[in-house]
Amino acid sequence: MATGSSSPEPEPDTGTGTGGTGTGTGERLLETLLAEVHTAAPMDLPGLVDRCAPMIGVRSVVIYLVDIQQRHLIPLTRGLPTIELDTSTPGWAYRTLDLRVEEAPEGGLVAWLPLVDGAERLGVLGIRTAAIDPARLRRCRMLASVLAMAVTSKRAYSDSFARQSRTEPMDLPAEMLRALLPPRTIGNSHAVSTAVLEPAYHIGGDAFDHSLTQSTLHAAIFDAMGHNLASGLTTTVAVAGCRNARRAGAELPALVDTIDRALGQWLPDQYCTGVITQLDLATGVFRWCNCGHPPPLLLRGQRVLDSALERPAQPPMGLPEQFSATPRAAHEVALEPGDRVLLYTDGVTEARIEGGAQFGLRRFTDSIIRGAAAGEPAPEALRRIIHAILDHQKDQLRDDATLLLIEWRPPRP
Numbered sequence: 001m002a003t004g005s006s007s008p009e010p011e012p013d014t015g016t017g018t019g020g021t022g023t024g025t026g027e028r029l030l031e032t033l034l035a036e037v038h039t040a041a042p043m044d045l046p047g048l049v050d051r052c053a054p055m056i057g058v059r060s061v062v063i064y065l066v067d068i069q070q071r072h073l074i075p076l077t078r079g080l081p082t083i084e085l086d087t088s089t090p091g092w093a094y095r096t097l098d099l100r101v102e103e104a105p106e107g108g109l110v111a112w113l114p115l116v117d118g119a120e121r122l123g124v125l126g127i128r129t130a131a132i133d134p135a136r137l138r139r140c141r142m143l144a145s146v147l148a149m150a151v152t153s154k155r156a157y158s159d160s161f162a163r164q165s166r167t168e169p170m171d172l173p174a175e176m177l178r179a180l181l182p183p184r185t186i187g188n189s190h191a192v193s194t195a196v197l198e199p200a201y202h203i204g205g206d207a208f209d210h211s212l213t214q215s216t217l218h219a220a221i222f223d224a225m226g227h228n229l230a231s232g233l234t235t236t237v238a239v240a241g242c243r244n245a246r247r248a249g250a251e252l253p254a255l256v257d258t259i260d261r262a263l264g265q266w267l268p269d270q271y272c273t274g275v276i277t278q279l280d281l282a283t284g285v286f287r288w289c290n291c292g293h294p295p296p297l298l299l300r301g302q303r304v305l306d307s308a309l310e311r312p313a314q315p316p317m318g319l320p321e322q323f324s325a326t327p328r329a330a331h332e333v334a335l336e337p338g339d340r341v342l343l344y345t346d347g348v349t350e351a352r353i354e355g356g357a358q359f360g361l362r363r364f365t366d367s368i369i370r371g372a373a374a375g376e377p378a379p380e381a382l383r384r385i386i387h388a389i390l391d392h393q394k395d396q397l398r399d400d401a402t403l404l405l406i407e408w409r410p411p412r413p
Contacts, residue, residue: 028055033146042158045150046077049125049143056139058129059108063115063147064090065123067165068200070383073123074164090124095380097121101132113140117148119187119194121379152183170201173232177207180239185379186210186217189411190281193219194379195404196386205231205272206345206400209239211246215281218246221343221404222274223293225316234270237262238317242276252276252289253328256317260328263318271318275343277406284335284408289328292316297365298333299340304365309333309341340378340407342368347401348389378407 205224
């Protein structure tokens with residue numbers, strides 16, 4: 001980390017005084033941000049941070065958001081270049097969720113601070129300053145926290161943010177499914193769930209879903225028959241049925257029954273494979289229903305436990321009456337702290353590498369093990385795996401490829 005030798009900029013007046021009646025710079029900054037951020041339009045945020053920069057004793061602040069495929073950091077400020085995520089200092093800050101400081105060519109320093117909402121990586125802040133000290137850094141982190149919440153709340157209705165995060169046109173089925181997806185990563189102090197989905201602009205029938213309650217992490221992966229608008233509609237109905245039953249408190253077999261009935265009623269010629277899961281945050285008990293899908297993988301330490309989560313097959317969602325009269329069944333295992341469960345669609349293992357061979361389960365699990373050995377956070381491990389698959393295919397996947405990784409990490413007593 002560079003330290004720089006320039007003279008510090010004047011420290012803003014804290015306003016505390018000896019009488020203790022001042023509000024302090026930190027409180028004034030927070031008050032200003034909260035007052036303005038609620039009414040600011042999404043693309044007004046660069047101007048807002050410009051006005052806040054003098055209050056925290058820095059020269060300028062630039063917001064960079066990550067693109068859909070997590071390959072680039074794109075500035076909200078017009079006229080600035082896009083930054084490559086894998087080869088740059090700001091990309092390092094994004095990948096590791098850590099502060100990075102470097103010397104600026106024109107003098108002074110540039111601090112790169114991750115922009116994170118909860119567990120979701122949104123991008124980075126680029127902060128130009130003459131020097132970094134604890135007070136400035138504390139204010140910069142405060143600014144990043146407020147901006148992360150602002151970006152998350154406003155991107156739900158902002159075409160500006162959607163356009164900003166894209167590097168090519170998006171197909172209609174992909175547009176429909178993308179609107180349905182939750183954030184890539186959710187989590188708390190007990191667990192995290194993170195997912196990636198490719199081809200980002202041309203997905204047809206894959207999707208994921210995850211949600212947290214006080215006691216449970218819910219996560220699911222879906223893969224509808226085909227690769228067209230009908231596939232997207234099938235997945236949309238399956239996800240909606242899953243959420244509807246989950247929010248009504250249904251147990252896993254009843255939840256899957258809800259999806260079966262919905263598909264049977266509205267899309268009787270379609271079906272969808274998938275895995276629906278629940279993780280008890282306190283005990284680590286992991287329950288799942290596998291509906292015609294590749295079995296989840298259990299990662300413990302730096303190895304994949306062979307066949308640990310393989311169970312008798314159940315029919316895809318939407319087809320139980322045609323293929324089986326057996327009621328839906330849920331299975332369960334007890335996880336150990338630090339265990340990871342990986343869900344994936346067959347587009348991952350069936351992707352082709354140079355020469356025409358399949359990427360395959362072995363290459364896939366080897367990639368997972370290398371990520372675990374490197375100590376990568378779960379979201380970064382998935383990002384690297386999906387990019388390795390895309391690079392082998394020269395970004396031309398024949399089928400949707402989706403990964404969802406669940407990690408149980410209860411606090412130590």
